Amino acid sequence: GESVGLHLPTLSVQEGDNSIINCAYSNSASDYFIWYKQESGKGPQFIIDIRSNMDKRQGQRVTVLLNKTVKHLSLQIAATQPGDSAVYFCAERPDQNFVFGPGTRLSVLP
Amino acid sequence: DAGVIQSPRHEVTEMGQEVTLRCKPISGHNSLFWYRQTMMRGLELLIYFNNNVPIDDSGMPEDRFSAKMPNASFSTLKIQPSEPRDSAVYFCADATSGNTIYFGEGSWLTVV
Numbered sequence: 001g002e003s004v005g006l007h008l009p010t011l012s013v014q015e016g017d018n019s020i021i022n023c024a025y026s027n028s029a030s031d032y033f034i035w036y037k038q039e040s041g042k043g044p045q046f047i048i049d050i051r052s053n054m055d056k057r058q059g060q061r062v063t064v065l066l067n068k069t070v071k072h073l074s075l076q077i078a079a080t081q082p083g084d085s086a087v088y089f090c091a092e093r094p095d096q097n098f099v100f101g102p103g104t105r106l107s108v109l110p
Numbered sequence: 111d112a113g114v115i116q117s118p119r120h121e122v123t124e125m126g127q128e129v130t131l132r133c134k135p136i137s138g139h140n141s142l143f144w145y146r147q148t149m150m151r152g153l154e155l156l157i158y159f160n161n162n163v164p165i166d167d168s169g170m171p172e173d174r175f176s177a178k179m180p181n182a183s184f185s186t187l188k189i190q191p192s193e194p195r196d197s198a199v200y201f202c203a204d205a206t207s208g209n210t211i212y213f214g215e216g217s218w219l220t221v222v
Contacts, residue, residue, distance in 0.1 A: 034211075036213075049210055096165065
């Protein structure tokens with residue numbers, strides 16, 4: 001039957017704990033990957049990126065890991081805060097275009 | 111830099127009316143993208159331009175949709191005539207070659 005809408009995976013995390021959001025990408029030709037954060041009522045906001053010649057990149061409180069063997073990308077958020085509550089998207093670039101995943105909703109519990 | 115600027119931020123229109131969404135990209139960014147976001151389908155690419163030239167419009171739903179980029183600092187997405195199923199958030203985004211794309215805050219369209 002027809003789905004009524006995207007059912008976003010939800011990750012609930014206690015404030016102060018670390019969060020890990022996962023993403024499986026589809027195209028082995030993708031050479032560039034980005035994580036975006038989208039808060040309610042706003043546009044997707046760049047968090048961190050990684051190129052295919054790397055397997056790890058760190059930012060402020062965030063780390064992106066890339067496993068090209070299994071086409072897997074993850075975003076780690078250290079010491080999760082209430083302001084981290086949002087939908088997180090991964091994006092891959094197989095050509096001149098970017099392809100976005102469906103997103104994961106992160107809910108931070110007090 | 112003010113980032114990607116979109117207008118209007120919100121629009122409610124009646125079915126059959128023409129809708130024009132506008133985008134001002136970041137100065138110096140040579141690629142521009144129009145995306146549509148809905149609960150049903152997530153974030154979908156409609157069309158993208160490189161150096162003001164449309165490169166891929168395969169995501170444009172049908173002939174009712176058209177997009178233009180007359181110069182490097184302005185783009186429009188037009189829907190004529192609009193239908194209720196066009197209700198969505200429309201994002202404009204831009205990038206420099208090979209680099210991160212930056213999104214505007216979106217135009218929230220409701221067609222009744």
